[in-house]
Amino acid sequence: MTTLGLIGAGHIGGTLARLATAAGIEVVVANSRGPDTLQELVAELGEHARAAYAAEAARDADLVVVSIPLRSITNLPKAELAGKTVVDTGNYYPQRDGDIDELDNGSAITSEMLARQLRGAHVVRAFNNIFWGHLGVLARPHGDGERSALPIAGDDATAKQQVTELLDALGYDAVDAGPLGEGWRFERDTPAYTEPYHSGAGLLAAATARAADAETIRARLAEAVPPAQRAAR
Numbered sequence: 001m002t003t004l005g006l007i008g009a010g011h012i013g014g015t016l017a018r019l020a021t022a023a024g025i026e027v028v029v030a031n032s033r034g035p036d037t038l039q040e041l042v043a044e045l046g047e048h049a050r051a052a053y054a055a056e057a058a059r060d061a062d063l064v065v066v067s068i069p070l071r072s073i074t075n076l077p078k079a080e081l082a083g084k085t086v087v088d089t090g091n092y093y094p095q096r097d098g099d100i101d102e103l104d105n106g107s108a109i110t111s112e113m114l115a116r117q118l119r120g121a122h123v124v125r126a127f128n129n130i131f132w133g134h135l136g137v138l139a140r141p142h143g144d145g146e147r148s149a150l151p152i153a154g155d156d157a158t159a160k161q162q163v164t165e166l167l168d169a170l171g172y173d174a175v176d177a178g179p180l181g182e183g184w185r186f187e188r189d190t191p192a193y194t195e196p197y198h199s200g201a202g203l204l205a206a207a208t209a210r211a212a213d214a215e216t217i218r219a220r221l222a223e224a225v226p227p228a229q230r231a232a233r
């Protein structure tokens, strides 16, 4: 991979930008307010980073991570993202995002909503199941005994391979959870969601991080209860 586009430069987007530049990957970061507001981040990231408008980040990148609030997915550069691999980090919290029937009743996941918006893009769900503070500190080089794994889901084998290589470069193994529709297996309220990556004490603080290997994540994915059954409980 040569250039990673990051649409959304907040908790998750910013953390991925730091991991990517540390790995020597060129990044183009974008937010909703424009490149001028990202100068501090870009200065911190160093020579491998620049800021741009979202359309430019999409156009110039080989692979794009979309890490924005759910309500903003209608406002993405569709033409520039067509044909690209797009990683969706999104989650659904009704209290934050408002009630959305198809997500409430389990007939769709956020990544499928994004894929509908971005016809022609190859959407892969990843990075949604780990707290940003843990994502930042659990990265380890290939072969390290303390390396963690992250699940991915997507319909396009080439796109998933690209995302697997991105994860590897950033410091994570990938566990293939299947097609995009299987992405519910690591959404909110499932065993693979955030919990494998921390000790429980203090919950979501970077200091509580603990490694979760591929075997652990595979077992958690297999334990997941389908959303419709969860909703009926």
Ligand SMILES: NC(=O)c1ccc[n+]([C@@H]2O[C@H](COP(=O)([O-])OP(=O)(O)OC[C@H]3O[C@@H](n4cnc5c(N)ncnc54)[C@H](OP(=O)(O)O)[C@@H]3O)[C@@H](O)[C@H]2O)c1
Residues within 6 Å of the ligand: 007, 008, 009, 010, 011, 012, 013, 030, 031, 032, 033, 034, 054, 067, 068, 069, 070, 072, 073, 075, 076, 089, 090, 091, 092, 127, 128, 129, 130, 131, 132, 133
């Ligand atoms: N926080 C976590 O630990 C975590 C973990 C896993 C997954 N997630 C999920 O990942 C998503 C992002 O979470 P976050 O915590 O990173 O959010 P965040 O810190 O609030 O950052 C959101 C980013 O999206 C940008 N943005 C909003 N609308 C945009 C648009 N139309 N075009 C380009 N950029 C846009 C914002 O830019 P401005 O500031 O300029 O508006 C900001 O940089 C959410 O769905 C969240 O549930 C979060």
